Amino acid sequence: MSAFAIDMRDVSKRYPYFTLQGLSLRLEPGQIMGFVGPNGAGKSTTIRVLMGITAHDAGEVRVLGHPMPAEQARAKRDIGFVSHDMGLFANATIGWHMAFVRSIYPSWDASYAAALLKRFSLRAEQPVKGLSTGERMLAMLLLALSRRPRLLILDEPTAGLDPVARHVLLAELMDVLKDDSRSILFSSHNTLDVEQISDRITFIDRGRVVASEDKETYLDRWRRLHLDVPEGIRLEPRAGVTSITQGHRTAVVTTDAFTPALEATYRLAGFTVRDVQRLTLEEVFVETVLHTRTERGE
Amino acid sequence: MTRSVVGHLIRKDLFLYRWLIVGTVLVGLCSIILSGSAGAVGAGGQILLVTSVVVLAVFLAVHGVISERQTRSLLFALSLPISPLQYTVAKVVAGLVAFLIPWSILTAAIVGLTHVFNPGAVGALPSSVALMGLLLTNFCILTAIGLISGSELWSVVGIIATNTSVPLFMAAMVPRLTPATDGVMALWSGPIVVTLLAEFAVAVLALATAFVVQSRRTDFAHGAAA
Numbered sequence: 001m002s003a004f005a006i007d008m009r010d011v012s013k014r015y016p017y018f019t020l021q022g023l024s025l026r027l028e029p030g031q032i033m034g035f036v037g038p039n040g041a042g043k044s045t046t047i048r049v050l051m052g053i054t055a056h057d058a059g060e061v062r063v064l065g066h067p068m069p070a071e072q073a074r075a076k077r078d079i080g081f082v083s084h085d086m087g088l089f090a091n092a093t094i095g096w097h098m099a100f101v102r103s104i105y106p107s108w109d110a111s112y113a114a115a116l117l118k119r120f121s122l123r124a125e126q127p128v129k130g131l132s133t134g135e136r137m138l139a140m141l142l143l144a145l146s147r148r149p150r151l152l153i154l155d156e157p158t159a160g161l162d163p164v165a166r167h168v169l170l171a172e173l174m175d176v177l178k179d180d181s182r183s184i185l186f187s188s189h190n191t192l193d194v195e196q197i198s199d200r201i202t203f204i205d206r207g208r209v210v211a212s213e214d215k216e217t218y219l220d221r222w223r224r225l226h227l228d229v230p231e232g233i234r235l236e237p238r239a240g241v242t243s244i245t246q247g248h249r250t251a252v253v254t255t256d257a258f259t260p261a262l263e264a265t266y267r268l269a270g271f272t273v274r275d276v277q278r279l280t281l282e283e284v285f286v287e288t289v290l291h292t293r294t295e296r297g298e
Numbered sequence: 299m300t301r302s303v304v305g306h307l308i309r310k311d312l313f314l315y316r317w318l319i320v321g322t323v324l325v326g327l328c329s330i331i332l333s334g335s336a337g338a339v340g341a342g343g344q345i346l347l348v349t350s351v352v353v354l355a356v357f358l359a360v361h362g363v364i365s366e367r368q369t370r371s372l373l374f375a376l377s378l379p380i381s382p383l384q385y386t387v388a389k390v391v392a393g394l395v396a397f398l399i400p401w402s403i404l405t406a407a408i409v410g411l412t413h414v415f416n417p418g419a420v421g422a423l424p425s426s427v428a429l430m431g432l433l434l435t436n437f438c439i440l441t442a443i444g445l446i447s448g449s450e451l452w453s454v455v456g457i458i459a460t461n462t463s464v465p466l467f468m469a470a471m472v473p474r475l476t477p478a479t480d481g482v483m484a485l486w487s488g489p490i491v492v493t494l495l496a497e498f499a500v501a502v503l504a505l506a507t508a509f510v511v512q513s514r515r516t517d518f519a520h521g522a523a524a
């Protein structure tokens with residue numbers, strides 16, 4: 001049995017106009033993975049493969065030790081899944097949904113559900129069809145969290161939310177994270193959200209994983225160096241440098257393998273290092289995606 | 299647990315359809331009573347009866363299957379501890395129960411009320427039962443179309459086709475199946491039995507096809523974002 005909450009190995013899924021190729025992903029128990037990619041990168045497809053809703057063409061998928069999609073019913077007993085693309089039964093109330101989910105999951109925590117209802121400013125008697133996007137998302141999160149799942153899979157949960165609803169949702173997730181036995185896969189194209197709560201990040205682009213590492217370690221490797229360049233000198237690409245933007249006598253070098261030695265190398269070569277900046281997750285994400293596309297000749 | 303989740307989903311659908319079931323039974327019973335009258339009122343009653351059962355079938359098949367995709371509650375249902383095929387079982391069973399409750403009550407009412415209040419029309423009962431059988435078959439076909447295609451367009455095509463079959467059946471088949479319409483004896487002749495068996499076979503075939511297609515399907519998230 002796999003010791004990972006999520007263990008995907010070399011998974012492929014082919015569609016007429018999109019292919020998920022050779023995707024490998026591992027999430028350890030208690031880990032929070034930010035799953036980041038541009039629109040259409042394959043995040044939702046990956047998550048549907050994980051949930052057993054979409055069968056993969058090749059590779060191996062295990063969730064909480066269960067092979068997917070064969071044992072999806074057993075695996076889903078311990079998974080809480082919320083997606084921006086998910087709806088509730090329009091003609092029923094939130095309270096009806098709570099009773100419905102409670103009747104299915106013995107692990108349902110009624111007092112926690114009541115606390116979340118209050119915290120999310122929802123009312124049990126509210127019909128689903130009258131809920132705003134944010135309220136609907138919070139209601140779904142309530143239904144997922146109250147069953148106390150071992151694995152929480154969130155597919156773009158903040159999409160379409162106003163800043164207040166987004167803050168409430170993220171605050172609640174931060175609270176959930178205190179339980180370090182629970183694993184979370186958090187998919188988003190919003191790097192600010194991911195940066196707040198994740199301890200591991202995976203970038204996906206055009207159906208392929210382009211990076212998957214510990215967030216702090218990964219961010220720490222990236223730097224942007226602002227250089228003054230002697231006239232007539234042209235900066236050449238080198239290992240670890242992902243991009244170079246050169247002006248008349250200045251240059252900006254971005255690296256994903258920063259060490260003080262790199263800075264020293266430029267100084268020794270006659271360049272003046274005016275500034276060394278850390279990158280935000282968003283900048284790292286964009287740089288990683290564009291660099292990978294260039295390397296692949298896409 | 300999985301079996302109980304299927305049961306919960308069936309009960310969920312029946313709960314959501316409860317007013318539709320009750321409404322169809324009430325409208326259907328009223329229309330049966332009206333159809334016992336002579337002239338235009340009687341004809342109106344018959345049309346209302348057929349219409350109420352057709353509306354039930356269309357609503358259950360389209361609302362129950364297609365709308366769950368459109369409102370994306372399908373994804374919520376599939377997040378529960380069941381497989382997509384078990385979801386299909388729950389959907390078909392819930393739909394069948396929701397349809398068969400009013401259908402059985404109304405079919406029984408047609409037979410019972412005709413015997414009690416209009417014994418002279420008992421001879422027409424076999425063709426009336428065959429007509430009700432056709433409506434059941436149409437419901438199964440619409441459900442299968444909804445499950446297989448997941449498409450509103452194909453469902454509309456199915457609705458047009460199945461609805462067209464009703465007046466065609468009434469015009470072409472009923473006179474042939476009721477040789478003694480005004481008789482006091484219901485004759486379950488060979489053609490009637492063949493018709494009922496054919497309706498049953500088509501209904502079973504439609505649902506079986508839906509199950510086969512669903513069991514081979516590898517993607518249950520239609521129109522999903524990548």
